Amino acid sequence: MADTTADPAPKGRIWDKLTIGQKRVVWAWVFLAIPIVFFVVIRFYPTFWAFWLSLTNWDLMRPARFIGLANYQRLLNDPAFWQVFRNTFAYLIIGTPISLLLSFVIAYYLDRVRFMHGFIRALYFVPFLTTAAAMAWVWRWFYQPVPIGVLNNILASIGLPAQPFLRSIEQGLPSIMVTAIWAGLGFQIIIFMAGLRAIPQTYYEAARIDGLGEWPILRKITLPLLKPTTVFLVVFSSIGFLRIFDQVYNMTTNDPGGPLNTTKPLVLMIYQTAFQSYAMGYAAAQTVVLFTILLIVSLLQLWVLRERK
Amino acid sequence: MRNRFLAGGLAAGISFLTLSSVQAVEIEYWQYVFDSRVKAMDQLIANFQAANPDITVRHQTFPYADYQTRVVAANVAGQGPDVVQLFYGWVDNFVAGGLIQPLDPAVFPHAEIESDFFPIVSAMKRGDDYYGLPTAVRSLALFYNKKIFEENGLDPNDPPDTLEELVAAGKATVKRDGAGNMTSAGLAFGLSAQDHHWWREVLIRQFGGQPYSDDGRTVTYNDEAGIEATAFLMGLESEEKIGEIGFMDEPQAAFRGGLAAMTIDGTFRLGAFRAIEGFEWGVTELPANAEGVRSNYASYFANAIGARAQGEELEAAQKFLQYISSEEAMAVWLEVVGELPARRAAALTETNLADPIYGPFLRALDYSRTTIFVDEIAQRQVALDLEARIKLQNQPVAEAVAEAAQQEQAILDEFYSR
Numbered sequence: 001m002a003d004t005t006a007d008p009a010p011k012g013r014i015w016d017k018l019t020i021g022q023k024r025v026v027w028a029w030v031f032l033a034i035p036i037v038f039f040v041v042i043r044f045y046p047t048f049w050a051f052w053l054s055l056t057n058w059d060l061m062r063p064a065r066f067i068g069l070a071n072y073q074r075l076l077n078d079p080a081f082w083q084v085f086r087n088t089f090a091y092l093i094i095g096t097p098i099s100l101l102l103s104f105v106i107a108y109y110l111d112r113v114r115f116m117h118g119f120i121r122a123l124y125f126v127p128f129l130t131t132a133a134a135m136a137w138v139w140r141w142f143y144q145p146v147p148i149g150v151l152n153n154i155l156a157s158i159g160l161p162a163q164p165f166l167r168s169i170e171q172g173l174p175s176i177m178v179t180a181i182w183a184g185l186g187f188q189i190i191i192f193m194a195g196l197r198a199i200p201q202t203y204y205e206a207a208r209i210d211g212l213g214e215w216p217i218l219r220k221i222t223l224p225l226l227k228p229t230t231v232f233l234v235v236f237s238s239i240g241f242l243r244i245f246d247q248v249y250n251m252t253t254n255d256p257g258g259p260l261n262t263t264k265p266l267v268l269m270i271y272q273t274a275f276q277s278y279a280m281g282y283a284a285a286q287t288v289v290l291f292t293i294l295l296i297v298s299l300l301q302l303w304v305l306r307e308r309k
Numbered sequence: 310m311r312n313r314f315l316a317g318g319l320a321a322g323i324s325f326l327t328l329s330s331v332q333a334v335e336i337e338y339w340q341y342v343f344d345s346r347v348k349a350m351d352q353l354i355a356n357f358q359a360a361n362p363d364i365t366v367r368h369q370t371f372p373y374a375d376y377q378t379r380v381v382a383a384n385v386a387g388q389g390p391d392v393v394q395l396f397y398g399w400v401d402n403f404v405a406g407g408l409i410q411p412l413d414p415a416v417f418p419h420a421e422i423e424s425d426f427f428p429i430v431s432a433m434k435r436g437d438d439y440y441g442l443p444t445a446v447r448s449l450a451l452f453y454n455k456k457i458f459e460e461n462g463l464d465p466n467d468p469p470d471t472l473e474e475l476v477a478a479g480k481a482t483v484k485r486d487g488a489g490n491m492t493s494a495g496l497a498f499g500l501s502a503q504d505h506h507w508w509r510e511v512l513i514r515q516f517g518g519q520p521y522s523d524d525g526r527t528v529t530y531n532d533e534a535g536i537e538a539t540a541f542l543m544g545l546e547s548e549e550k551i552g553e554i555g556f557m558d559e560p561q562a563a564f565r566g567g568l569a570a571m572t573i574d575g576t577f578r579l580g581a582f583r584a585i586e587g588f589e590w591g592v593t594e595l596p597a598n599a600e601g602v603r604s605n606y607a608s609y610f611a612n613a614i615g616a617r618a619q620g621e622e623l624e625a626a627q628k629f630l631q632y633i634s635s636e637e638a639m640a641v642w643l644e645v646v647g648e649l650p651a652r653r654a655a656a657l658t659e660t661n662l663a664d665p666i667y668g669p670f671l672r673a674l675d676y677s678r679t680t681i682f683v684d685e686i687a688q689r690q691v692a693l694d695l696e697a698r699i700k701l702q703n704q705p706v707a708e709a710v711a712e713a714a715q716q717e718q719a720i721l722d723e724f725y726s727r
Contacts, residue, residue, distance in 0.1 A: 060381045061406030144558055146490035147568065162490050167555045169701050254501035254559065255690075259697035275378055276686045278402075 047291070053284035060278045071285035080261055081269070081286070088242060088266045090173055091180070092297070095241040099181040099188060100233060106185070107192035108222075121193075125186035132183065136250035139179045140166065143251075166251055172263040180247050184240060188233055195229030196222070231305045235298055242294055243267055266290050334625040335365040336618070339390035340610075341376040345580065349645035350633075356641075357632045364625045366392075377402075384408050384616070391618040391626040392633075394610050397432045398682035400440055401724065409613040411438030416627050425652050429607045429679040441613030442634040445648030447576040448607040448673040449503055449511075451475070451595055456588035457482050457493070457570040468593040472515070472541070475571070475596045479551025482570035495551035497560035497569035504542070504560070505692040506606035507573050507595070510678040512538035515598035525681035526725055531714035540706045543699050554700060564590075575608075576670050579647050594669045607677035609651060643667075649674065683724035691717045 018026065054071055058064035075081050110120060127135065142150045143165035152162045165175045199222065207217050223230075245267040249256055256272065257264025266286065274283035338354070340346060347370055354366045369390065371379045377399065383389045384406065395403055403409045422430060422439060433441045455465035461482045469475040479495025486492050498504045509520045509530075518534025521527060530538075546553055557563035564572040567587050573595065574582075582590060597603045612633055618626045632638060639650035643661075649670055650656040656674065661667050682688050695713040698704040704712075 060378075060385060061402070061408075140558070145553070145556060146486065147492050148557055148566075152490075156486065156488055156490055159488070161488070164555075167701075169697075254499075255693045255697075258693060259701055260694055272686075277684060278381065 050284045050287050050291075053281055054288045056281045056284075058280040058284075060280055064281065067281070071282050074282065075285055075289065083261045084257075084264050084266055084269045087173060087262065087264055088244075088293075091177060091241045091244050091265060092238055094174075095177050095181055095244075096234065096237050099184055099237055100230070102181065103185050103188035103233075104192055107189045107196060108218075110189065111193055111196050121189070124189050127183045128186035130183070132246035133250045135183060136179065136247045139247075140251045143175055166263075167259060169259055169262045172252075172259060176244075176247050176251055176263055179251070180241065180244055183247070184237060188237065191229060191233055192226070195226045199225045227305065227307075231302070234305065235301050238297055238301060239294060242290070242297065245271070266293075333363050333365055334621050335367060336391035336622055336625045336629060337367045337369055337615075338392045338394075338629070339369045339371070339380065340394035341373040342370045343373070345646045349642050352641055352645065353633055353638050356637075357629060360632075361625075361628060364628065366629060380408060381406060389617050390615045391622055392612055392629055393615050394612050395441065396685070397429075397441075397443070397609055397611055397679060398685045400433060400435065400611075400613075401681075401683055403613070404435055404440060405727070407616050409440055410616045410618070411435075411440055412442070412614065412630075413627065414438075416631070417442070425654065427607070427651060427653060427656070427674045427677070429609070429674070429677055430651065432679040432681060433611050433613075441611035442630065443609040443611040443651040444633055444638055445642045445646065446607050446609040446651045446674065447648060448605050448670045448677050449506060449573055449575050449595055450592045450669045450673065451571055451573055452564060452578075452582065452590055452592055453478075453571045454564065454567065454569065454588055454590050456567070461570075465589075465591065468591060469571075469596055470593070472596045472598055476545070476549050476551060478571065479545070479549065483551050491553050491556055492568070494553065494556050494563055494569040495571065496545060497556055497563035497572040498542075498545060498552050499554040499560055500542075500692045500696040501689075502560045502572075503574050503606075505689055506608075506680070508538065508542050508692065509680055510606040511595055511604040512542055514604045514678075515602050516541070520680070526721055528714045528718045528721065531711050535714070536707050536710050539695070539699075539710050543696070543706065546700070554696065576648055579666065592666050592669045594673055603673075603676055605673035605677040607674060607679055609679075684720055687720050688717055691720070 015023075053064065055066055055068060056064035057067045057070070106124065110117070110124075113120065141148065144152065145164070145167075146152045146156050146162055149162075149165075151165070155162055163171060165171050203221050203225070204217065207221060212220070242265075244265050248263055248265055248268055249271075252258055252263055257268045267290065270283050270286045270290065273279050273286060338350070340350060347368075350368060354368055358364065358366060380389065380393060380395075380403075389408065393409065395409070400409075417439060419439065422442065426442070427446060429446065430439075430443065433439050433443070451468065453468050458465040458468075458478075463478060463481055469478045475496065481495070482493070483491065483495035484493040498507075500508065513520050513530050513535050516534040516538040518530055518532055518538065520530045520535075522529050529535075545551055552569070557566060557568055560569065560572045561574055561578060561581065563569035564574075565582065565585060567585075595603065595605055612630055614623070614626045614630060634651070636650070636652055636655040639652055639655040642648055643650055643655075649667065650661075656671055661671055680688075691713050694716070695709050698709045698712070699706060
C-alpha cells in the first residue's frame with residue numbers, strides 16, 4: 001500500500017501499456033486467484049498430504065514413519081475392507097438407479113398435476129432440507145421391533161410376522177438405503193422438473209400433430225432432451241451414495257456399520273480407523289482408495305453418457 | 310513515535326509476565342463435558358484455590374466424542390493439560406503416546422495407594438509406576454422394576470440373588486402378544502450395552518473360567534467355561550426367552566420406559582433412572598452363581614499428570630491431583646455426580662453401605678475386576694460380532710467363541726507388538 005501511494009509511476013506505466021483486453025484478463029485472474037488460493041490451501045494441500053500419509057504408519061502419537069505400500073497391502077488382505085467395499089458398491093449400484101427412476105417417474109407425473117402442485121412438490125422436497133442425523137433417528141425408531149417400532153406395529157396389526165430390519169444381515173443395508181433414497185428424492189425431482197420444463201413445448205406439439213403416442217414421445221423427445229439433466233443427476237447421486245455416512249452411523253450407533261459390518265460404507269470405516277483406532281496412515285490409504293473409486297466412477301459415467309456428435 | 314509506545318508496552322508486558330509467574334502458577338485441567346461432572350469439578354477447583362491462593366486452575370472441557378482426539382492433537386501441537394482426566398482403558402495409549410507422566414512415588418507412595426484405594430486402582434499401574442488416580446469408580450448392579458415384580462406375584466423386596474433366580478424372575482415377568490412378539494421383557498439385555506462387561510468379567514468367571522491371562526496379554530475365554538457362559542447369555546433369548554436383544558433399541562430405554570422387569574447397568578445410569586416417575590425401582594448386587602461366586606466389572610475415569618508439566622507447574626499439578634483424589638473430594642463427587650468414592654474409607658461408611666441404592670454397588674467393589682482394554686471400541690466390537698454371529702447366522706457357540714478369541718487376540722498382539 002505504502003509503495004503505491006509514495007511512488008505510483010512505475011506500476012502505472014506498466015498498467016497503462018496494457019490493452020483493455022489484457023487488463024480484463026488480469027482482473028479476471030485477480031478475482032479467480034481468491035478461490036484458487038482457497039482451494040489450494042483447504043482442498044488440494046490436504047489431499048496431497050493424505051497421499052503421503054497413506055505411505056506412513058502415523059498414529060497421531062508418534063512421528064510418521066515411511067512404510068511404503070504396507071498400508072495398501074494390509075487393506076487388500078483385510079476381509080472387513082472387502083465387505084465394506086461390497087457394501088459401498090451395493091449402495092451405489094442399487095441406490096442410484098432406483099432413486100433416479102423414482103424421481104423421474106414422480107417428476108414426470110408431477111409435471112402434469114395442476115392441483116396443489118406446489119404443495120406436493122414441497123412435500124417431496126422437505127426431506128432434503130431436513131438434517132440427515134435427525135431423519136436417521138426417526139427412521140431408526142420406525143424400524144424398531146414391537147412395541148415401539150411403527151413399521152412392525154403395522155405388520156403385527158395385520159397379522160404379518162415382525163421383521164428385524166436394522167438388526168438383520170440381509171435387511172440392514174436395504175433398510176438404510178431406503179432412507180437415503182427418500183432423503184435425496186426431493187432434490188432430484190426438482191432438477192428433473194426443471195429439465196422437463198426446459199424442453200420447448202413446440203416439439204411436443206409437432207409430435208402430437210404427427211400423431212405420436214405418449215410412449216414414443218417420451219422415448220424420442222423427452223428422454224434424449226433430458227440427457228444433460230440425467231448426466232448431472234447420475235454423477236451427483238453416485239457421489240452421494242459412495243459417500244454415504246450420516247444415515248448409517250446414526251441408525252446403527254450401538255454397533256456402527258453392523259451387524260457384522262453388513263451396512264458399513266467405506267466412509268464410516270475411514271472414520272473409525274482414523275478417529276477410533278488412530279491408525280491415520282491406514283485411514284489415509286482407505287481415503288486414497290475412496291478417492292480413486294470416486295474419480296473412476298465419475299469419469300466412467302461421463303464417458304458412458306457423453307454427447308455423441 | 311509509535312515504535313516507542315510499542316517498546317514501552319512490550320516492556321510493561323514482559324515485566325507483568327515475570328511478576329505474575331513469580332506470584333502464581335496457572336495449571337490446566339481437562340475433562341469431557343458431562344453436566345454434573347463439570348459442576349462437581351468447578352466446586353472442587355473453588356475449594357482448592359481457596360486453600361492454595363497461589364495456584365489457579367483453568368478448567369477446560371470438550372465433548373466426549375472428541376475428547377481423546379483433542380488430548381492427542383494438543384500433544385502433537387506441543388501443548389496439553391497439566392492434569393487430565395482419562396478412562397482407565399486409555400492408559401496404554403496415553404503412556405505410549407507420551408501424553409502423561411508417572412506419578413512420583415515420593416508424593417504418591419505406592420503402599421498408601423494400594424491400601425487406601427479399591428484393588429481396581431491396579432489398572433493404572435504399568436511396570437513399577439502408577440499413572441493416575443481415580444476420584445470415583447463405577448460398578449454394575451441389577452436394576453429391577455418393583456411394580457412389574459408386584460404385578461406378577463414376585464416380592465418387590467426380594468430381588469433375584471442367583472442366576473437361577475434371575476431366570477425364574479425373568480420367566481415370571483416377560484410378556485408377549487398373541488403373535489409372540491415381546492411386549493415387556495423379563496431381562497432387557499444386549500452386548501452393545503453393559504452386558505459385554507457382564508459376559509467378560511462376571512459370567513465367564515462364574516462358569517469357572519477367566520477372560521484373560523493375569524498379565525492381560527492372552528485371551529483365555531476360549532474354553533469350556535467361556536463357551537458355557539456365552540451359551541447361557543445367548544440362551545436367555547433363545548432358550549429361556551426372558552428377553553430379546555434389541556428390544557426397545559437399548560436395555561436402558563426398555564427399563565426406563567417401564568417395559569423391562571430387570572436390566573443390568575452401572576452407577577452412571579442412576580441419574581437417568583432417578584427421573585423415572587411411573588414406577589418404583591430397586592437395585593441389587595449382580596446375581597451369584599449356584600456356588601455363591603460373585604464378580605463385577607468396575608471402571609473409572611482417573612486423573613493423571615500431563616507429560617509437559619514441569620517445575621512449579623508439576624508441583625501445582627501434584628497438589629491438585631492430591632486434592633481431587635482426597636476423601637473430601639470424593640464426598641463432593643458422590644453428592645454431585647452420584648459416583649462411588651474410590652477410597653475405601655470414603656466409600657465404605659455406614660451411611661453409604663446402608664443406602665439401598667449405593668449399597669449394592671459399593672459391596673461389589675471388593676470383588677470387582679477391571680478389564681485391561683488396549684482398544685476398548687475394537688474389543689467391544691468383537692463381543693458384538695460374537696453376538697451377531699450366534700443370533701443372526703446361527704453359528705454354533707463354540708465356534709463363535711473361538712473366532713472371537715482369535716480376533717481379540719489379534720488386537721492384543723498388534724498392540725503389544727508395537
